[in-house]
Amino acid sequence: MENEWLARWREGRIGFHRDAPHPALRHHWPRLGVRPGVKVLVPLCGKSHDMRWLGRHDHPVLGIELAPQAVEQFLDEGGEAVSRYRQAGFEICRQGNVELWCGDFFHFHIAQAAEIGAFYDRAALIALPPATRQRYAFHLAQLIPPGARGLFISLNRAAGEELAGPPFHVPEAEVRELFEPNFQITLLERGDPEPGSGFQEHVWAMVRRGPID
Numbered sequence: 001m002e003n004e005w006l007a008r009w010r011e012g013r014i015g016f017h018r019d020a021p022h023p024a025l026r027h028h029w030p031r032l033g034v035r036p037g038v039k040v041l042v043p044l045c046g047k048s049h050d051m052r053w054l055g056r057h058d059h060p061v062l063g064i065e066l067a068p069q070a071v072e073q074f075l076d077e078g079g080e081a082v083s084r085y086r087q088a089g090f091e092i093c094r095q096g097n098v099e100l101w102c103g104d105f106f107h108f109h110i111a112q113a114a115e116i117g118a119f120y121d122r123a124a125l126i127a128l129p130p131a132t133r134q135r136y137a138f139h140l141a142q143l144i145p146p147g148a149r150g151l152f153i154s155l156n157r158a159a160g161e162e163l164a165g166p167p168f169h170v171p172e173a174e175v176r177e178l179f180e181p182n183f184q185i186t187l188l189e190r191g192d193p194e195p196g197s198g199f200q201e202h203v204w205a206m207v208r209r210g211p212i213d
């Protein structure tokens with residue numbers, strides 16, 4: 001069976017995509033204390049404008065995305081020269097200071113992550129079904145060095161029955177359960193519920209714990 005996300009990109013069902021950098025990124029990132037020049041990992045990145053925003057704010061960006069259409073659309077929209085190469089089973093495209101690794105996040109390993117010093121997750125965890133979220137939180141922790149900071153935007157649903165995802169809503173308690181073993185996490189903002197769906201974006205700051213934290 002074709003992966004749900006590959007089908008969505010092929011059919012253009014990408015309602016999650018925003019036409020501009022996320023307001024929470026613009027508001028909170030400058031307050032996180034990530035130094036300019038630090039490379040930012042963006043798992044399950046889609047063709048998000050957030051990567052260009054980070055790039056413009058002096059961060060080299062490493063995005064990982066399963067769907068080749070997302071990568072190609074991002075590059076087309078950027079309109080600048082692209083260099084392409086292969087490494088560790090990924091096709092990598094670099095445009096300006098954004099490099100996109102096309103492939104499965106779970107196949108991206110620490111050997112490739114050496115320079116990463118921060119991360120940004122908007123709608124990555126919530127793209128995954130419950131059984132895969134634990135694996136995601138653990139895998140992310142393996143790629144991020146102690147002390148590294150990140151901004152995490154999840155989707156919560158105030159009340160009501162479970163809707164079939166993706167996107168899946170992930171309650172606050174689950175976010176804490178998944179990440180607290182490896183990260184210090186702080187809830188920064190609870191977004192307003194969307195009319196109709198009741199979805200709310202929650203914004204969290206995270207710091208990767210070290211061995212004695």
Ligand SMILES: C[S@@+](CC[C@H](N)C(=O)[O-])C[C@H]1O[C@@H](n2cnc3c(N)ncnc32)[C@H](O)[C@@H]1O
Nearest residue numbers: 005016044045046048065066104105122123127
């Ligand atoms: C909800 S979208 C969010 C995209 C982006 N972060 C944004 O804010 O627009 C989730 C993305 O994850 C990608 N994806 C799903 N599973 C993946 C995996 N195992 N490895 C890499 N990308 C994946 C999908 O193709 C999709 O583009």
